[in-house]
Amino acid sequence: xxxxxxxxxxxxxxERRLTRTREFVDDTDPEALAVVxxxxxxxxxxxxxxxxxxxxxxxxLGAFLIATGYGxxxxxxxxxxxxxxxxxxxxxxTLGLIVVFIFVESIPAFRYETTSVFGVSVPGLGMFAQTRWxxxxxxxxxxxxxxxxxxxxxxxxxxxxxxPIGVAAxxxxxxxxxxxxxxxxxxxIEVLAGIPSIVYGFIGFTVxxxxxxxxxxxNGGSTYLFxxxxxxxxxxxxxxxxxxxxxxxVPDVMKNGSLALGATDWQSMISITLPAxxxxxxxxxxxxxxxxxxxxxAATVMLAGIPRISDPLVNVFYGYETLTSLxxxxxxxxxxxxxxxxxxxxxxxxxxxxxLSIASQYIEARMRRRxxxxx
Amino acid sequence: xxxxxxxxxxxxxxxxxxxVTGTAVGLSGAAFAVGLTALLDVVAxxxxxxxxxxxxxxxxxxxxxxxxxxxxxxxxxxxxxxAAPQPSAGIVAAVAFTGIWFAVGAVVSGAAGLGxxxxxxxxxxxxxxxxxxxxxxxxxxxxxxxxxxLAGLCGLSLVSGVVGPGWEQVLVGYNATLFGDTxxxxxxLFASLVTGWSAAKAYGGFGARGRNVGAYVLIYLVVCSILAxxxxxxxxxxxxxxxxxxxxxxxxxxxxxxxxxxxxxxxLLADIAGVFxxxxxxxxxVIGAVLFAVPTGVGAAVFLSEYAEQGRxxxxxxxxxxxxxxxxxxxxxxxxxxxxxPRFGNQKSLIAGMLTLGFMLLPLxxxxxxxxxLAVPDEYRDASxxxxxxxxxxxxxxxxxxxxxxxxxxxxxxxxxIAGETAPILLTxxxxxxxxKSAAPDVLGSFQLSASPPFVxxxxxxxxxSALPYQLYALITxxxxxxxxxxxxxxxxxxxxxxxxxxxxYAVGIATRYYFRKKxxx
Numbered sequence: 061x062x063x064x065x066x067x068x069x070x071x072x073x074x075e076r077r078l079t080r081t082r083e084f085v086d087d088t089d090p091e092a093l094a095v096v097x098x099x100x101x102x103x104x105x106x107x108x109x110x111x112x113x114x115x116x117x118x119x120x121l122g123a124f125l126i127a128t129g130y131g132x133x134x135x136x137x138x139x140x141x142x143x144x145x146x147x148x149x150x151x152x153x154t155l156g157l158i159v160v161f162i163f164v165e166s167i168p169a170f171r172y173e174t175t176s177v178f179g180v181s182v183p184g185l186g187m188f189a190q191t192r193w194x195x196x197x198x199x200x201x202x203x204x205x206x207x208x209x210x211x212x213x214x215x216x217x218x219x220x221x222x223x224p225i226g227v228a229a230x231x232x233x234x235x236x237x238x239x240x241x242x243x244x245x246x247x248x249i250e251v252l253a254g255i256p257s258i259v260y261g262f263i264g265f266t267v268x269x270x271x272x273x274x275x276x277x278x279n280g281g282s283t284y285l286f287x288x289x290x291x292x293x294x295x296x297x298x299x300x301x302x303x304x305x306x307x308x309x310v311p312d313v314m315k316n317g318s319l320a321l322g323a324t325d326w327q328s329m330i331s332i333t334l335p336a337x338x339x340x341x342x343x344x345x346x347x348x349x350x351x352x353x354x355x356x357x358a359a360t361v362m363l364a365g366i367p368r369i370s371d372p373l374v375n376v377f378y379g380y381e382t383l384t385s386l387x388x389x390x391x392x393x394x395x396x397x398x399x400x401x402x403x404x405x406x407x408x409x410x411x412x413x414x415x416l417s418i419a420s421q422y423i424e425a426r427m428r429r430r431x432x433x434x435x
Numbered sequence: 436x437x438x439x440x441x442x443x444x445x446x447x448x449x450x451x452x453x454x455v456t457g458t459a460v461g462l463s464g465a466a467f468a469v470g471l472t473a474l475l476d477v478v479a480x481x482x483x484x485x486x487x488x489x490x491x492x493x494x495x496x497x498x499x500x501x502x503x504x505x506x507x508x509x510x511x512x513x514x515x516x517x518a519a520p521q522p523s524a525g526i527v528a529a530v531a532f533t534g535i536w537f538a539v540g541a542v543v544s545g546a547a548g549l550g551x552x553x554x555x556x557x558x559x560x561x562x563x564x565x566x567x568x569x570x571x572x573x574x575x576x577x578x579x580x581x582x583x584x585l586a587g588l589c590g591l592s593l594v595s596g597v598v599g600p601g602w603e604q605v606l607v608g609y610n611a612t613l614f615g616d617t618x619x620x621x622x623x624l625f626a627s628l629v630t631g632w633s634a635a636k637a638y639g640g641f642g643a644r645g646r647n648v649g650a651y652v653l654i655y656l657v658v659c660s661i662l663a664x665x666x667x668x669x670x671x672x673x674x675x676x677x678x679x680x681x682x683x684x685x686x687x688x689x690x691x692x693x694x695x696x697x698x699x700x701x702x703l704l705a706d707i708a709g710v711f712x713x714x715x716x717x718x719x720x721v722i723g724a725v726l727f728a729v730p731t732g733v734g735a736a737v738f739l740s741e742y743a744e745q746g747r748x749x750x751x752x753x754x755x756x757x758x759x760x761x762x763x764x765x766x767x768x769x770x771x772x773x774x775x776x777p778r779f780g781n782q783k784s785l786i787a788g789m790l791t792l793g794f795m796l797l798p799l800x801x802x803x804x805x806x807x808x809l810a811v812p813d814e815y816r817d818a819s820x821x822x823x824x825x826x827x828x829x830x831x832x833x834x835x836x837x838x839x840x841x842x843x844x845x846x847x848x849x850x851x852x853i854a855g856e857t858a859p860i861l862l863t864x865x866x867x868x869x870x871x872k873s874a875a876p877d878v879l880g881s882f883q884l885s886a887s888p889p890f891v892x893x894x895x896x897x898x899x900x901s902a903l904p905y906q907l908y909a910l911i912t913x914x915x916x917x918x919x920x921x922x923x924x925x926x927x928x929x930x931x932x933x934x935x936x937x938x939x940x941y942a943v944g945i946a947t948r949y950y951f952r953k954k955x956x957x
Contacts, residue, residue, distance in 0.1 A: 115889050116889075118889035118890050122890075136827060137825060137826070140830075140831075141742055143734060144734040144735065144742065145738050145742070146734075147730070147731045147735040147738065148734070148738045148752055150735065151735065151755045151756050151801065152755050154755075154759060154797065155755040155759055157770070157774060158766065158767075158770045161770055161774045162769055162770060165769075165773045229658055229661055232655075232658045245658060245662065248661070248665055249661065249665075250848070250945065251938060252665050253852070254848075254851050254855070254938060254940070255669075255855070256854075256855025256856070256904055256933055256934070257856075257857065258857040258907050258908050258930075258933070259930050261908075262907060262911060262926070262930050263668070263671070265911055276611040276613065276614075277611065324644055324647040326643075326650045327643055327646070347761060354763025354764065354766070356764060356857070356858040357857045357858055361911050361912075372608060372609075375608075375610070378610060387765050387862075388765055388861055391862050392862070403769060406765065406769040409763050409766055410763070410766045413762060413763055413766075414758050417758045417760075418754060418758065421753075
């Protein structure tokens with residue numbers, strides 16, 4: 061985002077834009093303009109029709125297809141530009157729709173869990189101020205704290221696994237490996253990212269859980285310890301690939317200068333490359349944390365599914381429930397306020413991960429500016 | 436890259452010291468490997484090695500390693516060997532050893548029956564000593580003495596049988612018990628890691644070069660273990676899954692190949708239960724997601740990199756795209772359930788699953804396509820513009836063809852990723868646990884025209900459909916049981932099928948990348 065745009069009077073801005081639009085309209089073939097307007101208008105109409113769940117959505121959609129098809133033959137350049145603009149807005153619209161829909165669905169649970177503090181009633185506070193989650197027996201309460209605790213445990217263990225190993229592997233790929241070895245290791249790590257999470261979960265359920273149950277004489281086989289390790293393995297490829305991008309983006313000039321002074325490879329990595337790429341590497345770790353928070357299937361299959369906080373708090377030999385597994389397990393059989401409470405869990409996940417994503421983007425942008433030099 | 440460490444000018448040929456330290460590194464590696472097999476229950480720790488129990492043998496090895504590591508440091512400190520140690524082992528090593536020895540003190544005194552205060556006290560004292568020994572003396576002592584002492588302590592406890600087969604420790608309040616079977620291998624793994632690093636430093640003659648060697652040993656170990664995990668996982672699923680996948684497989688007969696696991700349903704009529712409906716479901720799912728996401732993503736990438744001026748709008752789209760990329764899959768599932776299901780007949784349906792996965796695929800396609808388009812050199816565009824070709828013609832005949840390799844690779848890898856997703860389709864698409872063959876969706880044959888809106892309908896798209904990852908999840912939640920012979924074997928076969936489908940996408944994607952890159956470099 062450019063922050064260097066001079067602050068202009070908004071009226072002048074609108075004026076300029078209007079003039080430009082007028083010139084554009086004057087310059088363009090009126091028929092092409094009509095076709096594009098028809099196509100875009102019917103697309104918007106189709107979108108709102110779909111939003112309102114109207115059975116007539118097909119009509120504007122058909123109109124859009126016909127107008128665009130006709131325009132593609134007659135005025136390809138303009139239509140391509142308009143359609144590609146419409147496609148660009150899809151990501152923004154999707155993000156907006158996600159926000160609106162999961163927030164709207166979560167309102168009943170926020171209402172239900174209203175608690176008053178000093179005479180002011182705060183909706184949703186009850187989900188974070190007590191620890192009881194019970195959707196069946198009285199008193200029915202929907203506290204998210206047990207699941208947040210589980211997510212924090214799993215994420216912490218996963219980060220302890222993924223961050224050091226991931227950064228070491230990224231250093232290897234970016235700095236140490238010869239070309240031939242790199243061509244072997246890099247696809248290997250990509251493939252690791254490709255193994256479906258349910259396959260990890262299946263192995264965890266059939267192999268790791270029974271093993272852990274015997275090896276530690278546990279009550280059942282679910283443990284945050286091993287779920288965290290599996291999730292860490294799944295977050296690993298994200299850390300490796302993003303950190304490797306950051307490390308390779310450090311200009312060779314900097315490393316070569318250090319090597320020319322007689323420093324060893326390791327010294328150059330530790331004192332030149334890693335500090336220069338530090339923000340990129342921490343962004344990689346943040347993204348890995350985001351992946352670990354959002355990991356669903358392995359946790360669902362391997363955890364016991366009891367919404368309770370382990371005692372003592374840091375006991376890694378219990379495995380109860382995370383936010384993600386709560387949704388995956390409960391959705392479908394839940395209804396009413398219970399279902400809405402699952403959406404609140406989704407909101408917590410979504411907001412947390414979105415914040416992590418934006419933070420890592422900010423860090424990366426800052427690093428690019430610094431490495432870019434005078435720009 | 437330069438190889439400053441392989442500096443033949445200042446290094447003599449291999450000395451006896453290097454041979455001994457090298458052997459110690461190798462021995463640590465061997466101890467690590469055997470410890471791993473013991474942890475995985477491949478060998479028992481009371482297995483007899485040359486008359487000794489394995490755990491005692493481990494102890495002897497660790498003891499020897501510990502003593503020799505301390506010896507390496509002393510030899511260098513007393514000037515018997517040619518090394519280049521620095522004045523101190525450095526703050527990182529000091530902090531690490533402080534932490535390790537603090538933990539050792541706390542655990543040992545806890546086992547000896549001290550309370551929390553006593554444990555903290557002993558831990559702090561040991562940690563302090565370790566810090567002083569690491570940070571204060573010269574590097575050759577600082578980085579060997581604490582490491583050797585640690586390995587020696589582990590070795591002693593194993594040799595003396597304080598920790599060994601049959602040893603157990605109840606973790607009071609933690610609902611867990613530690614047994615010798617797991618603790619011994621973990622001790623061995625940890626101690627051999629420490630001695631390996633320390634011996635590697637000695638091998639490099641300490642100093643900058645020693646640190647280089649020590650760090651490389653650890654990094655190589657990390658990379659090798661990642662690859663080992665990957666190969667191990669794939670091999671494990673393959674071995675477990677092959678019997679199910681090839682159950683009743685044969686060549687010849689009515690078709691060329693008989694492969695009941697892939698062509699049968701799981702109903703009562705099928706003699707060998709198969710995954711046909713889920714396989715077809717996954718195929719349609721992928722097709723639907725690709726039809727939605729690829730044109731949209733590529734179009735958006737073209738607009739962003741060719742038409743749009745860098746500004747607020749592109750910035751916002753970029754943030755939104757990256758945000759969507761990292762949004763948890765279960766949130767996409769919730770979104771699909773709240774947004775799509777009410778608009779497609781109020782029940783879980785194939786098309787809801789397709790679109791949900793399409794939304795997930797969109798950011799992947801957009802990011803990779805944009806990178807591919809930006810990687811097309813500006814000279815191409817300038818040359819085209821200089822010939823008087825219009826902007827759109829340039830994009831169509833110059834930019835897009837040059838970017839196709841990158842886009843294809845990105846799309847294939849993205850598809851591989853979403854084909855294995857379970858969470859979104861769990862909430863939006865559903866399907867049965869063991870669907871019969873008739874449950875396979877017949878999308879092409881189900882289109883119907885009608886006189887009332889919405890004029891075109893397709894019941895196959897509006898029905899709950901199973902897909903490979905979902906069916907695996909459903910089987911697990913059903914407790915790996917069902918109305919078929921040998922559900923375990925069936926589930927492993929299913930897992931292998933899913934893994935193969937996903938890995939096939941990855942293999943094709945990676946191969947495409949190499950193909951185009953090779954072509955580019957010719």
